Amino acid sequence: MDAQRLAALRQSLAAFEGVWEGDEEIASSPVVREGPARGRHVMRRAVDGSILVQEYERRRDDGTRPISGHGVFAIDPLSGVVAWFFFDSLGYLPNEPARGGWHDGGLLLAKSTRRGEARYHFRVEGRHLLHHIEGKSAGVADFTTFLSGSYRRVR
Numbered sequence: 248m249d250a251q252r253l254a255a256l257r258q259s260l261a262a263f264e265g266v267w268e269g270d271e272e273i274a275s276s277p278v279v280r281e282g283p284a285r286g287r288h289v290m291r292r293a294v295d296g297s298i299l300v301q302e303y304e305r306r307r308d309d310g311t312r313p314i315s316g317h318g319v320f321a322i323d324p325l326s327g328v329v330a331w332f333f334f335d336s337l338g339y340l341p342n343e344p345a346r347g348g349w350h351d352g353g354l355l356l357a358k359s360t361r362r363g364e365a366r367y368h369f370r371v372e373g374r375h376l377l378h379h380i381e382g383k384s385a386g387v388a389d390f391t392t393f394l395s396g397s398y399r400r401v402r
Contacts, residue, residue, distance in 0.1 A: 248327055256322045256329075259349065260299040263290045263320075263369065267376040269398030271305060276382075276393060278337055279313060286396050288376060297321065301333075331356050331367065353377075366390065374400045 267288040275281035289302040301318035316335035321344075323330060330344035345356035345367055353370030363384040370377045376398040381390040 248324060252327065253322065253324050256327055257297055260320055260322070260329075261292060261296075262371045263288075263299060263301075263354075263376065264292060265290060265400045266402040267398035268401050269375075269396060271394055271396035273305075274391065274393050283308070284313070286378075286398060288378070288398060303335075329354060329356060361385065363387070364390070365393075376400070 267286075267290070269286060271284045271286045273279055273281055273284055284305045284307050286305050287303065291300055292298065293300045299320040301316075301320065303318065304312055304315040306312050314336055316333055318331055318333040320329060320331050322328070327348065328346050329348050330346050332341050332344045334341065339360075339362075341358075342360065343358065345358040345365070347354065347356035347367075349355075353368055356367040356369075358365055363382055365380060365382040368377070368379050368381075376396075378394070378396045378398070379392055380394040382393045383390045
């Protein structure tokens with residue numbers, strides 16, 4: 248991949264920079280209870296603009312913080328594929344990143360693990376970040392929405 252195309256792809260991650268806060272709806276899972284929550288993403292570019300670093304936390308109305316996490320988005324300089332490593336307070340280590348790219352105006356990433364498959368959608372519309380996660384357990388045919396969030400840019 249030529250340097251100009253790589254620079255343009257890295258620049259495309261700048262759309263996600265900022266502090267985003269908003270409402271989430273969580274589906275039931277073996278590790279998280281269902282219901283509404285408040286989410287916060289803080290995203291900034293680092294390493295001379297070549298990566299996007301993400302800090303995330305989710306809080307419930309009762310003040311508990313069931314999940315926090317740290318993500319790193321990077322673009323493979325050979326293929327142009329976006330890779331996202333995400334570490335969270337649940338403790339599952341990412342054996343490999345979720346991978347993907349730009350699709351219908353948003354970022355679509357996917358990965359498979361022993362536990363199943365997941366698809367992660369990120370899209371900026373005006374002053375809102377839309378994020379949802381679809382998943383399916385190993386041996387299950389259909390994806391279902393696990394998280395649906397809409398966050399307003401506060402900085």
